[in-house]
Amino acid sequence: MSVFEMTFQDTNCSARRARLKTASGVIQTPVFMPVGTRGSVKGLTPRQLKDTGSEVVLANTYHMMLRPGVEAVQALGGLHNLMSWDGPILTDSGGYQVFSLSTLNRIGDEGVEFASHIDGKKIYIDAKIATDVQNRLGADIIMCFDECAPFPCEKKDLEKAVARTIKWAKQCKDAHRNDRQLLFGIVQGGIDLQLRSYCAEELVKLDFDGFAIGGLSVGEGHDNMIKTVEHTSRLLPEDKPRYLMGVGMPADIIAAVRAGVDMFDCVLPTRNGRNAFAFTNEGPVRLRNNTHVEDTAPIEEDCGCYCCKNFSRGTLRHFFNVGEMLGPILVSIHNLTFYQNLMDLIGERIEDNTFDEWAAERIENDKFMTVN
Amino acid sequence: MSVFEMTFQDTNCSARRARLKTASGVIQTPVFMPVGTRGSVKGLTPRQLKDTGSEVVLANTYHMMLRPGVEAVQALGGLHNLMSWDGPILTDSGGYQVFSLSTLNRIGDEGVEFASHIDGKKIYIDAKIATDVQNRLGADIIMCFDECAPFPCEKKDLEKAVARTIKWAKQCKDAHRNDRQLLFGIVQGGIDLQLRSYCAEELVKLDFDGFAIGGLSVGEGHDNMIKTVEHTSRLLPEDKPRYLMGVGMPADIIAAVRAGVDMFDCVLPTRNGRNAFAFTNEGPVRLRNNTHVEDTAPIEEDCGCYCCKNFSRGTLRHFFNVGEMLGPILVSIHNLTFYQNLMDLIGERIEDNTFDEWAAERIENDKFMTVN
Numbered sequence: 243m244s245v246f247e248m249t250f251q252d253t254n255c256s257a258r259r260a261r262l263k264t265a266s267g268v269i270q271t272p273v274f275m276p277v278g279t280r281g282s283v284k285g286l287t288p289r290q291l292k293d294t295g296s297e298v299v300l301a302n303t304y305h306m307m308l309r310p311g312v313e314a315v316q317a318l319g320g321l322h323n324l325m326s327w328d329g330p331i332l333t334d335s336g337g338y339q340v341f342s343l344s345t346l347n348r349i350g351d352e353g354v355e356f357a358s359h360i361d362g363k364k365i366y367i368d369a370k371i372a373t374d375v376q377n378r379l380g381a382d383i384i385m386c387f388d389e390c391a392p393f394p395c396e397k398k399d400l401e402k403a404v405a406r407t408i409k410w411a412k413q414c415k416d417a418h419r420n421d422r423q424l425l426f427g428i429v430q431g432g433i434d435l436q437l438r439s440y441c442a443e444e445l446v447k448l449d450f451d452g453f454a455i456g457g458l459s460v461g462e463g464h465d466n467m468i469k470t471v472e473h474t475s476r477l478l479p480e481d482k483p484r485y486l487m488g489v490g491m492p493a494d495i496i497a498a499v500r501a502g503v504d505m506f507d508c509v510l511p512t513r514n515g516r517n518a519f520a521f522t523n524e525g526p527v528r529l530r531n532n533t534h535v536e537d538t539a540p541i542e543e544d545c546g547c548y549c550c551k552n553f554s555r556g557t558l559r560h561f562f563n564v565g566e567m568l569g570p571i572l573v574s575i576h577n578l579t580f581y582q583n584l585m586d587l588i589g590e591r592i593e594d595n596t597f598d599e600w601a602a603e604r605i606e607n608d609k610f611m612t613v614n
Numbered sequence: 615m616s617v618f619e620m621t622f623q624d625t626n627c628s629a630r631r632a633r634l635k636t637a638s639g640v641i642q643t644p645v646f647m648p649v650g651t652r653g654s655v656k657g658l659t660p661r662q663l664k665d666t667g668s669e670v671v672l673a674n675t676y677h678m679m680l681r682p683g684v685e686a687v688q689a690l691g692g693l694h695n696l697m698s699w700d701g702p703i704l705t706d707s708g709g710y711q712v713f714s715l716s717t718l719n720r721i722g723d724e725g726v727e728f729a730s731h732i733d734g735k736k737i738y739i740d741a742k743i744a745t746d747v748q749n750r751l752g753a754d755i756i757m758c759f760d761e762c763a764p765f766p767c768e769k770k771d772l773e774k775a776v777a778r779t780i781k782w783a784k785q786c787k788d789a790h791r792n793d794r795q796l797l798f799g800i801v802q803g804g805i806d807l808q809l810r811s812y813c814a815e816e817l818v819k820l821d822f823d824g825f826a827i828g829g830l831s832v833g834e835g836h837d838n839m840i841k842t843v844e845h846t847s848r849l850l851p852e853d854k855p856r857y858l859m860g861v862g863m864p865a866d867i868i869a870a871v872r873a874g875v876d877m878f879d880c881v882l883p884t885r886n887g888r889n890a891f892a893f894t895n896e897g898p899v900r901l902r903n904n905t906h907v908e909d910t911a912p913i914e915e916d917c918g919c920y921c922c923k924n925f926s927r928g929t930l931r932h933f934f935n936v937g938e939m940l941g942p943i944l945v946s947i948h949n950l951t952f953y954q955n956l957m958d959l960i961g962e963r964i965e966d967n968t969f970d971e972w973a974a975e976r977i978e979n980d981k982f983m984t985v986n
Binding site for chain 2: 280281282284285286287288289290305309310313314317318319323324325326535536538548552553554556557559560561563564566567568570571572
């Protein structure tokens, strides 16, 4: 098989189901990737993570680079060994965190000097270094170094970010030295559709293994995001995977799948889980709420996750109330299971060719859009 | 079978192996019970806890009484349901925490008024209430309300504590209203052997289902502790279980088993685990240490626990260094497995009738005695 093989294509929209071949196994898309920022999806062992139905994990290059450092990761046998995860792993390029977390000292067309958010240490990163670091971390899918502009952003700054992103993408492609890894390009351009077109066209010429849509979910709102995704997705090759970075809420994901996106990552299921916010088909359940003190129901009646099979809302509320670690752990397990069940359902709907209609209704009646 | 049935008796010392029948299953002794203070062994799901070889869990009446409160526990189906633990559970009486954690407002021969350490709320507790609360929490083994004197302690205060403990034990026995639960008496008396004798004799007359030795591991040191345990254990009936509360380090446990003790509970494996301190047969491993940055070895080479099978010391050090929850979780899993393996070994040695010699050598060469 080729690296990316489409298995179903919805006839009413751009939604599709495909198989993406990586060195650590085949990924069935549409896929949701939990975020293991520093080598761990917070609070979950790899075994618990697998039990949620998760098959791919994202780790952050920026964080792993700072601590424990790329030499330590290599000494420990690479990311898969460190994380004890034998399935596919994707690393981002570090770009997003360099621009959002650290204090920037100097940003130029060649690269960025920044101060570590941990200890203020000055670090220089550019396309070559970001690629080399990812080559050494050893994930199955790696990303080009890009500049993610904030929202809102002056046109001239957005143009500059796009120009750099394209320039750096070429450098990443040249620097890439690990045949086991797929390299994805990242389309930037904010919500400026013209810039998105330009960036997409330039990146497509470079012929990456896959294409990401970056720079969204930074405050532009669902409608702007989806308009941009629909526009950009159309410009990307049919026979390559499309990855919408850092997205999102259930309705965002469904709308993006409809636009032809295959891959997603987001911290929402785990971050919200740690904050006692549970996703259910009936809408959010806030487990710190006093109404749950004597509530013997699970978070969701027909959910098969370990949390719902074993713990009541009353117990979970108690755990959050007294600060027991099991609260965040169990609700993260539930939320990830909820997301993976959603992805399964999306896949089934595509196979049935009933996705388009279902998606419209699901987005129309969405219970999460305005939350968080 | 009767409630307590001895299966092996070491011919060279008082160590023994027995089966203790409870409403939620048979406990094989000597047994180590992890502490689930507020209804959860910190960071571990019941499934992970079972995987460490743990069969009995302790929960703290004081903590469950304050939050979520006994009515909420009952509404949630009792402690077993709340904790999702279908094996045996033991609750302490709350006495220890009332005297150690709370601000005491008024202590009398009838009972104690204290201020909750959470919100300062005034709460009255006495033998009848402590028993009623435990009857309602629904553990398999419950404890008499006792006064645990501090160390060191004036003789007259120690005498007063012993007198109250005996008086309250009678009241607990009379108040006990749940046939599914075994009720244990608690011998107090500090390291005063005469007071221990008096207390033990009075409690034995009351014919409890089992007897605990309380008021130790409060700063008296290993030698004082073991001298007191040896003295007290001899005074307790052969055909009833003996439980040394809040103990302890491996050498403490081994020495107490040699003196005829059957049951133990202690927070050390989990508390130390959360602090990056791992127990191994070669002595402590401190996982925050920089020497582990590139260490690919597991905590312990021949350990079969989930942590050792999947994670290197280098990864664990990284998790502690960056504050990932998995560090505390994984080392707690290892430490509990270490303790349960120790208990298994103790049991095997008793069955082989080689315990006494092994214990002497193990205590002589102990690598943990002076730690923490």
